[in-house]
Amino acid sequence: GIVLLWAGIFYVNKKNYKEPDDGMNYLLKLTPLPKIINYWLAKFLILLAGFLLVFSCIYGVIQNI
Numbered sequence: 001g002i003v004l005l006w007a008g009i010f011y012v013n014k015k016n017y018k019e020p021d022d023g024m025n026y027l028l029k030l031t032p033l034p035k036i037i038n039y040w041l042a043k044f045l046i047l048l049a050g051f052l053l054v055f056s057c058i059y060g061v062i063q064n065i
Contacts, residue, residue: 001053008047014039 017039030038 001050001057004046004050004053008043008050012039012043012046 017035030042033041
């Protein structure tokens with residue numbers, strides 16, 4: 001979860017998205033929509049997954065105390 005939050009905040013940025021390396025090429029073709037919509041959609045989905053993982057881990061730890 002923490003790695004996904006880091007990736008969503010720092011790695012998936014407009015500079016990396018406009019000049020993609022090999023790892024970002026798949027995000028350019030996420031949907032048939034324009035590139036800027038794919039950028040925000042990918043950023044939103046990565047951040048959402050990170051928040052869900054972090055909060056579910058915290059919830060699991062609190063339930064086991």
